[in-house]
Structure formats: structure tokens, C-alpha cells
Amino acid sequence: MKLWAYVVRRLLLFIPTLIGLTFIVFILSHAGGNNLVLAEYINPRLTGEARTLLIQKLTEEFHLNQPLYIQYFYWLYQVLQGNWGFTTTPIFSGTVITAIELFFPNTAMITVVASVLIWAIGVPLGIYSSVNRDSVGDQVLRVGSFTLYAMPIYLIAVALILALGVYLKIIPFAGVVNPILVSNLSWYSSGISYPTHVLLIDSILHGDWIVAWDAFLHLILPSLTLALAIVASIIRILRASMLEVLEQDYIRLAWSKGIAAKLVYNLHARKNALLPVLTLYGLTVAGLLGGAVVVETVFSYPGIGYWTTQALLNNDVGGIMASTLLFGLILVTANLILDILYAFVDPRIRY
């Protein structure tokens, strides 16, 4: 099969996956009966005649008296129209779309910083570990990455908070900014900054370097936690694949030609060793998303994950369902892109 045929096939398979995903979310949101759906729209203080009338009106509007599989299409139509329902949490109340607009950029920010850290830490350490196989450094790295791999993310967070925040007192560890610094700013109100909603970028846009530095300091611990949680598996995979590549004939040929060690490792071996890491990067995206929920909650960082746990703890069905859908969509899309990318990167693979 040609490469473009593979891409088209993947794109076509994308559609049933999306339908399955939305169907699961729909079933979940309707498994508790109609009351759960209605609860979003009815003021709990409303009683008597008015309540009955409103329920009737909403039942009509959302087609709740139709069979479930027909309701699914109405629901899907609403979702495609951008009507994702309402959310009511202590950190935000309003439409889900607005909540996503406000919180998503922050999550994107820490996941991007964490991804950069993962590659910046993981690749050199993984290569060092395989090149100096069984040396003291390699042993330390293996034990360290195994332990990190086994640790729950919140423990990594607690350990970092204890070490860097509490004992060394070098990095702040809650929220996104020192509230005193932002109390009088025109572009910042009740925890939301404008126009991009990411404080670090906004403060740079407004030229406020003191706030920017503080926002940067607050960004370090969450993204470092997220990165450390995932970097362990990258180091392990890279070490294993690098060791395998170093056994190959073309590497032996490179040695026998007298090419410098640095060139052999960095030019000949690394490229091929990185391929399995790239395949597993799909799993890393899942890890980043799941990790973001925990990290944002631990650090009270206003991203999608923090909003999700707040929605959960406050019985907010709109928020939970929307975030399930959003996380699913991101993951499916990321995996699709990575799979197609992989087909382009590895010339040995032809589908």
C-alpha cells in the first residue's frame, strides 16, 4: 500500500473512532437518567408549577422523550454546533465553551513546557545511559528512572514542593502568580488574564516584566512535575532501543571506518534509536493529559484538569462530560497525527 493510501485509511478510521468516543460520553451523561441532564438547566430553588412547566419545556427542547439512539443524534448535533452545555464550579460558572477558552491555554502552556523538558532531559540521559552501559551513572539513572516510573504523580509533586518550595524556599508552589503583584492590573481580574489567558504570555505582551518573572517561577514546579512523571519511561525506552541500534551492522561499519565516537552516537545511532520513542509518544500524550489533571489539582493551577476535578467535586455534570469529550478528542487527534508522522519519518515502514 502507498503512503497516501495509508493516510487516507487512517483518516477514514478516525470517523468511527470519534463516533464511538462521543457515544460513550453520551451514554455516560445519560446513564443517570434525565434528571442529571435537566439538573444543569433548572434552578434548584424553583418548585411547584413553574418547575413542572420548565421540565416539560426542556424535555421538548432536548427531545428527552425520544429513544436514546435518536437522542444521541440530537445531542451530537448540539455538540457540533458548539453547544456543550453549562458548568458551575467554584472557579468558573458559565458555558462550557467559555470555560475551555479560559482554561485550555493554561493546560497547553504547561504541557508544552513539560514536553520540551521531557525531550531536553530524556534524550541526553537515555543516550548517556546506553553509551555508558553498566557504569555507575547508568546504574543510578536506571534506579532513578525506575523509581520515578513507579511513583504516583502527586508524590513527585509533594517531593518537589518539599525540596524546592518548603526547605530551599526558592520556588513558589501554589497558583499562577503572587496575588499582591496583580491586584491593580487592568488586564487581570478574578484569576483570569487577557487577552490569551496565559499569564506569562499576557504579562510579556503588556510589558510587565515583574509579573512575567513571577508567573514564570510559578510555572516551573507544575511543568517539572509533569515532565519528571513521563521522562522516566522515555529514558527506559530510549536506552533499550539505543542498545539495540548499537549492535547493528552499520554501526560496526561506522566504527571500523574510524568515525569519531561522538559522530557515531549522535549522527548514526540516535536517529534510529528515537523511532520507538516516537511511537510511544502517543502514550506520552495520554500520560500528559492524565498527569495534567493531577498536577493542576495539586498546584491549584487554573487549567482544564483543575476545572475537571472541581466539576467532579461539585457534582457538575456539564463540566465532567465536556472534559471527557475534550480529552478524548485531543488524544485521538494526537495519536492520528503521530501515526501519520511516524509513517513519514521511518522510510523502512511502508503500509
Added chain:
Amino acid sequence: MEIEDKQKNAEDISAFIRKQERRWDSIRVSISVFMANKTAVAGLIIFLIFIADALIVQFLPQMIGINNPNLLVPNFMDPVPLPPSPQHPLGTTYPGIDLLDGIAKAIRIDLAYSFFVVAIGASVGAIVGIISAWAGGIWDEIVMRLTDIVFSIPYLILALAVGFILGRSLWHMSIALALTWWPLYARYARSQTLSTKELTYIEAAKAGGVSSAKIMFKHILPNVLPPIFIQISLDLGSIVVIFSTLAFIGFIPNANIPELGYLTSLGLNYVQTAPWAVIFPGLVITIFALAVNLLGDGLRDVIDPRRRS
């Protein structure tokens, strides 16, 4: 005629003995490969200690002085965490819960729930995987797309959503995880079945008129089990970690359940003055996850001859 029969019989018996010897040899080799891996042996020992703790709390709780293994015992007279002392070897956490007692109980609960999730996930996954690979064609495609869909939702989010619908409790959490845990096993079972299916002895069984069900479960299943056992040992750790994470972010509401993540979260407000209240339960989770990972690695060395060195 009789002599020939006897001769054949004797040959059969000696062939049988040789086969048994060979089987015993391969088991001996497997054990020695596993024993050569020091870290895997350490993992096994730690794992057995955890199992022993769970069994003692389950069957002989009085022996180690535990009266109600399903509840934590708070002491509101002295709620602030106390440092380790002879009365409380690991100290106490808020509100006055003895950590050693709490951790001993929590290990049993965490192990029981993660065994439940893994058992359901592995058996459903193995059956689905074998059948889909054996049936092939459109069924195979449908099952694989289904696993794609389940893979596409982060399990943490799905557990949150399911817990939200069913109500938040440990039991519902494990149902949610069991629902999301089978696809990985299904993939392993499928790929193993696909390669086994082409072997000659399966062809022979088919030619001999053995039924599909018997081939699948008598001849293919034993080949599928080794990678599944490795994955089970790895997953036990991940599920304990997920349970504790869910409990930590507030999934178990106002409960007195001994659970490692919940124990960790109890001490969180005192982390600056009483770090042991967070460190000890956290350490227990990490050690368990580490031990089963090492154990899984050791098992992989045994099963995959390419990894033997």
C-alpha cells in the same frame, strides 16, 4: 505381536519420561534465569510481603492487634500528627490515626481492588483477543476499533466520569477501571494468537477435526498466557497508583476507608511540620509499584529468551 506391543509401550514410557525431564529442565532453567536477576528476586520478596500482610489482615487480624480491618481508627483527643515513637512506630497522621495500623489495613484494600480490576481486565481481554484473532475479518476489525476507542479516553478521566454517574466509591472506581483495562490484554492476546494460528500443530488439530472452541482454549490459550502474566504483574502496580491518585484528588468523599492515597492526603496539610505523615504512605505505594515492576521485568527475562544474557 505381543513382543512388539511391549516394545512400543516401553518406548512410549521412555519418551514420556524424556518429555517430563525436558519439561522439568526448562522449568529449572526458567527458575535459574529468574534467580540470576537479583532485582527481580527482591521484587518478588517485597510482593510476597505485601501479599502476606493482606492475608494476615484478612484472616488473622487479631494476631497483629487489628480489630476492624475495614476502618481507620481516628483519635480526636490528639488529632495533630505525632512523630514516630515506641507507641506509634511510624508516627500518626491527622486525625490521630496510627500510620502503621493504617498502612497495614490499606495494603489489603488496595491489593484486593487492584486484583479485582486486573482479573476482570485480563480475562475479558484474553477471551476477546483470542476470539477476534481466530474469527478474523470484519469481527477482528470491529474489536480493534473498539479497543482504539477505549484507548482514546484517558482512564483517569473515564474513572472520574463513571464515578460521577454511579456515585463516588472505591467499588465504582474499580468497575470504571475494569471497563477500561481490557483493551491492552485484548491486543496482546490477539497478536499472540495471530502468530500461533499459523503454526503446524494448530493446522494438524484443525485437520483432525478438533472444534474451534477447543483449539482456542486448549491449544492457543497457553501460548497467550505468558505475556498476559507479565502485564498483570506490571498492572497491579499501576492500578494501586491510580487508586491512590484518585483518592488523593478527593474521589473518596469523607470516608474512613484505609486506602494509601487517602492516608497520604490526610497528612498533606501538615507536610511542613510532619513530613512523615506524607512520606510513609507514599513510600509504601512507591515500593509496591517498584516491586511489581521489577518482578514483571524478571518474568519477561524468563519468557523472552532474547532478553536472557
